[in-house]
Amino acid sequence: MKNPEHRVNTTKKLLREALMEMLKDKPLRSITVKEICGRAGLNRGTFYAHYSDVFDLMAQIEAEMEAGFLAALTPVLTDERMSPPRVTKKVFQCLEQNADLCRVTIGPNGDRAFAIRVIGKGREHCETSCRRLYPNADPRNIKTYFTFVTGGCIALMERWLREGMKDSSDVLAEAAERIMECGIRYLE
Amino acid sequence: MKNPEHRVNTTKKLLREALMEMLKDKPLRSITVKEICGRAGLNRGTFYAHYSDVFDLMAQIEAEMEAGFLAALTPVLTDERMSPPRVTKKVFQCLEQNADLCRVTIGPNGDRAFAIRVIGKGREHCETSCRRLYPNADPRNIKTYFTFVTGGCIALMERWLREGMKDSSDVLAEAAERIMECGIRYLE
DNA sequence: TCATAAATCAACACCATGTCGGATTTTTTC
DNA sequence: GAAAAAATCCGACATGGTGTTGATTTATGA
Numbered sequence: 074m075k076n077p078e079h080r081v082n083t084t085k086k087l088l089r090e091a092l093m094e095m096l097k098d099k100p101l102r103s104i105t106v107k108e109i110c111g112r113a114g115l116n117r118g119t120f121y122a123h124y125s126d127v128f129d130l131m132a133q134i135e136a137e138m139e140a141g142f143l144a145a146l147t148p149v150l151t152d153e154r155m156s157p158p159r160v161t162k163k164v165f166q167c168l169e170q171n172a173d174l175c176r177v178t179i180g181p182n183g184d185r186a187f188a189i190r191v192i193g194k195g196r197e198h199c200e201t202s203c204r205r206l207y208p209n210a211d212p213r214n215i216k217t218y219f220t221f222v223t224g225g226c227i228a229l230m231e232r233w234l235r236e237g238m239k240d241s242s243d244v245l246a247e248a249a250e251r252i253m254e255c256g257i258r259y260l261e
Numbered sequence: 262m263k264n265p266e267h268r269v270n271t272t273k274k275l276l277r278e279a280l281m282e283m284l285k286d287k288p289l290r291s292i293t294v295k296e297i298c299g300r301a302g303l304n305r306g307t308f309y310a311h312y313s314d315v316f317d318l319m320a321q322i323e324a325e326m327e328a329g330f331l332a333a334l335t336p337v338l339t340d341e342r343m344s345p346p347r348v349t350k351k352v353f354q355c356l357e358q359n360a361d362l363c364r365v366t367i368g369p370n371g372d373r374a375f376a377i378r379v380i381g382k383g384r385e386h387c388e389t390s391c392r393r394l395y396p397n398a399d400p401r402n403i404k405t406y407f408t409f410v411t412g413g414c415i416a417l418m419e420r421w422l423r424e425g426m427k428d429s430s431d432v433l434a435e436a437a438e439r440i441m442e443c444g445i446r447y448l449e
Numbered sequence: 450t451c452a453t454a455a456a457t458c459a460a461c462a463c464c465a466t467g468t469c470g471g472a473t474t475t476t477t478t479c
Numbered sequence: 480g481a482a483a484a485a486a487t488c489c490g491a492c493a494t495g496g497t498g499t500t501g502a503t504t505t506a507t508g509a
Contacts, residue, residue: 080476080486102290105465116488121467128290185373214436217417221440224416225409232408248402252409256444268455268506293496304457309498 085123087113089134092127096177101131101184135187138174142167142191150198157199157253161226162246164195168230169242176234179227188227196223203260210260218260222253273311275301277322280315284365289319289372323375326362330355330379338386345387345441349414350434352383356418357430364422367415376415384411391445398448406448410441 091113095104104127110117124130149155149163168175168191179188200219207215226249233245279301283292292315298305312318337343337351356363356379367376388407395403414437421433 084487106467107465117466118468118489119487122486126466217436218440220416220420221413221437224419225413227416228408228412229405231412248405249409252406252444252447255446256440258443258446259440272456294498295496305497306458306499307456310455314497 081123084115084119087115088120088123088130092130092134093174093177096180096183101127131184134174135178135184138171138178139187139190141171143194145170146194150194153202155198157202158246158250160195160198161250161253162243164192164226165230165242165246165249167191168234169238172234172238179231179234185227188230189223192223192226192230203257207260214260218257222256225249225252269311272303272307275303276308276311276318280318280322281362281365284368284371289315319372322362323366323372326359326366327375327378329359331382333358334382338382341390343386345390346434346438348383348386349438349441350431352380352414353418353430353434353437355379356422357426360422360426367419367422373415376418377411380411380414380418391448395448402448406445410444413437413440 088109091109092104095109095112106120106127107117109127109130110120120130124133145167146163149160168179177183179185196219200215203215203219204210204212229245229249233240276297279297280292283297283300294308294315295305297315297318298308308318312321333355334351337348356367365371367373384407388403391403391407392398392400417433417437421428
């Protein structure tokens with residue numbers, strides 16, 4: 074093996090997978106280090122060699138997911154001419170491609186702040202586009218609008234995940250986009 | 262004293278207040294029974310006489326708040342002619358009047374499901390009004406719209422609480438209402 | 450004042466935690 | 480392939496919160 078950290082990566086992966094599996098059943102707060110290690114087939118001491126506690130493990134999982142999302146979104150977000158509808162679509166596609174992870178991180182046992190951070194990436198981009206498009210609008214109204222709309226998208230997404238993601242991400246993104254397009258008259 | 266349960270109510274109140282106070286500093290997960298009792302000046306055994314654990318205490322606090330909200334909202338919600346804007350206003354007024362409680366239950370250390378339940382009460386009412394108003398609209402679209410809009414209101418509310426509730430609840434309700442009014446063209 | 454209910458107190462076993470030092474296994478390096 | 484380095488395992492430990500118990504004290508209301 075060339076990668077000197079190959080072994081620790083395997084170990085970390087086992088721990089991550091064990092936690093993810095357990096999060097389907099119960100909230101993070103009632104998951105113990107002991108149980109994670111039991112399921113992962115690892116020694117408890119090994120856990121503490123990598124993470125300080127269960128929340129630390131969870132935080133690192135989320136950070137990794139976030140980095141992945143960001144990498145996938147960057148090409149879209151750095152293109153200034155990219156329209157909000159395309160951005161919305163791309164964000165929902167990202168979530169769709171990581172459905173299994175999203176279901177636990179964004180689901181009822183998950184962490185809302187995470188969803189806000191992820192969706193927030195797209196939001197920033199759209200907000201600046203918006204400011205160009207409505208130069209006369211009160212910036213506070215723009216902020217209010219985007220706060221509202223971000224919450225709406227997250228709610229839609231949560232329902233989508235909760236109900237088994239029957240629709241495609243594009244269908245969902247289009248619905249969100251249509252509501253947002255209507256709502257944006259608020260700025261006029 | 263006439264109420265035979267006066268003593269236990271005082272005890273419970275002390276425990277509730279202690280927990281609420283602590284929730285300003287740290288999340289529920291890192292609050293212990295021992296610490297609550299210490300702050301409340303009560304014996305740990307007394308806690309277990311009333312609650313099974315910290316989460317049980319929290320759940321009962323929320324249930325009580327919810328009952329209070331429902332009582333305040335019922336007159337508005339049972340009146341079929343009550344317009345959505347009035348309902349929105351009333352819901353936000355309720356939250357404003359319980360600002361201190363809301364800040365912890367709905368804030369970052371709080372439980373989002375609670376906010377959804379409370380706002381959901383108003384939502385149901387508006388949704389039925391809406392179905393009368395748009396008899397030709399696809400019911401699925403109505404559901405999507407209200408999922409979105411509920412999430413938006415909660416997001417607005419969270420920001421409002423987070424930023425110190427400088428605006429009045431009416432200002433906030435009006436902003437929410439205007440966005441929703443614009444967005445409802447989605448159903449046309 | 451008396452009976453009852455509630456809160457106190459001390460003590461208990463229980464269990465996960467976080468941290469060791471040292472043995473063992475795996476990986477890397479030479 | 481052997482030595483060195485790194486990662487994991489193992490057992491043990493003190494620690495601290497948990498939830499329960501039974502006996503005792505305190506407060507309430509009749």
